[in-house]
Amino acid sequence: EPEVTQTPSHQVTQMGQEVILRCVPISNHLYFYWYRQILGQKVEFLVSFYNNEISEKSEIFDDQFSVERPDGSNFTLKIRSTKLEDSAMYFCASSEDDFEQYFGPGTRLTVT
């Protein structure tokens, strides 16, 4: 069964560093999303991406964040100048129809 994959599974970085989180969505899906979940808190929407551009973004998704689909398979989330409060599980998801989303296993980002 096709699935969304994410790498790395765990990333440790120092405050102020840039990180890139990678996702490979399901191959025939057209809609892509990033979410984060701070430990013990609810899932928060960051951004959705369709047709090579951002379709929606939340207030969390400020200038520190960017997304890119550099080739036909990868979907990346870049966080510039990481802060301690960026520590969270980051989930990528993809969808064929902008409704039923399939989530990846997540990348746990730890900022020290």
Place this chain on the structure above:
Amino acid sequence: EDKVVQSPLSLVVHEGDTVTLNCSYEVTNFRSLLWYKQEKKAPTFLFMLTSSGIEKKSGRLSSILDKKELFSILNITATQTGDSAVYLCAGYGQNFVFGPGTRLSVLP
């Protein structure tokens, strides 16, 4: 501000019990209500509801939406220990807004 509220936040039942999980929402330009099950890591999709009064069913799980009263329920009948998880409700309007989840523990 859009919000999704779930109740109860935590629930402990015994195998075989039936549970009802509640979700109320205030979502601008509402399009749909989604339910997910989150076990150890990533949420897995359960249901998407767009129309009032039409029950969605999958095995022992079922869900219904009331767009007038702005709520949805998720029912699980004959619960099993494998149903233990956090159940998330999300409203989709301008973007996706998740509730805090209901942590369900099913005891043998």
